């Protein structure tokens with residue numbers, strides 16, 4: 172099926188949910204990205220900084236670029252001038268560097284905290300405990316050029332739908348807990364609006380459990396090499 176048809180089919184799956192589609196374009200060609208743009212998608216996700224920067228330079232300027240892969244502090248400066256949302260904040264140190272680079276570019280950069288929900292050793296992210304420590308750190312309110320807008324998580328790589336469902340449910344619970352707590356003592360630079368969960372194999376589960384951003388690659392373009 173064509174890219175445009177795949178996108179329509181996924182958007183049908185997401186109808187009547189709160190989830191918006193981010194096209195995960197890592198490893199895909201400029202032609203494939205152009206077809207995606209022509210199909211009406213403006214949210215593109217990449218996991219490598221260098222590839223993201225190269226593609227951003229070539230493609231239309233109204234595309235919203237999402238950094239969805241692990242981000243090293245020393246790479247923040249390359250995406251800071253334009254990135255729309257960084258999904259993978261997993262330390263206060265990284266958040267402070269994003270704030271510094273945002274100041275240099277005279278902008279505010281939107282961020283999600285990546286939470287570790289999978290039963291796997293390889294995935295990056297914070298535990299809920301580590302997240303609460305960052306949220307209580309007295310430095311956080313001073314980071315005026317970042318805006319925390321929510322959480323991101325990746326489920327285990329498994330066929331077990333029950334397990335995936337449990338992992339997304341735990342993330343959604345944490346998100347709702349933060350939302351209700353924050354209502355009482357709100358920091359200016361923290362809002363709980365976006366819940367980034369769901370990929371090609373599990374986006375329907377994620378959308379049913381409250382995801383607002385699904386990150387889908389191979390279901391649009393086919394398997395990556």
Ligand SMILES: *Cc1c(COP(=O)(O)O)cnc(C)c1O
Nearest residue numbers: 195218239370371386387388389
């Ligand atoms: C590659 C990637 C995706 C998309 O994976 P697909 O299975 O191709 O949909 C989503 N999120 C992250 C963080 C990724 O690195």
